């Protein structure tokens with residue numbers, strides 16, 4: 001396994017619309033393992049393949065707390081099939097926008113169809129942080145970063161702060 005470098009804003013790669021995965025094979029599983037290790041090392045609770053420079057529709061997540069048993073989740077070609085009308089607000093962060101946080105409104109609940117680590121089709125109904133995080137990661141697959149929902153002023157401030165942080169080696 002390997003820890004991969006994470007792409008940060010304003011890298012244009014983050015605006016890429018990722019392509020569907022063609023096969024869930026050992027090469028893909030190796031990337032999924034590397035992404036999980038990268039996410040745990042960051043640390044984060046989610047990671048999309050584009051954040052490690054791979055323009056394919058793949059996400060990893062683990063929402064468990066430090067003292068709990070890890071529960072890694074892999075989402076290949078995830079499709080959002082339903083969202084609730086009710087919204088929920090969460091103070092979101094992003095490994096591609098380090099140390100910046102903002103309140104973002106999203107549907108409180110959603111349903112997703114996807115292929116798992118073994119290529120088997122699964123359906124989930126997500127609520128709470130699970131719903132917020134998976135929608136944040138799905139946005140990455142469509143070239144959207146959470147700061148895109150902010151005013152141009154707030155977005156530019158966040159990008160400037162990240163550029164400074166990266167320049168200083170943080």
Ligand code: K1U
Pocket residue numbers: 043044045046047048051090091092093094095096132133136137
């Ligand atoms: O960059 C990413 O897409 C991962 C991002 C996921 C996310 C967080 C919060 C709301 C929506 C989506 C992160 O993991 S940021 C880091 C973070 O939230 C965290 C890190 C350590 C422990 C707990 C949370």
Ligand code: ZN
Pocket residue numbers: 093094095096136140146
């Ligand atoms: Zn993110």
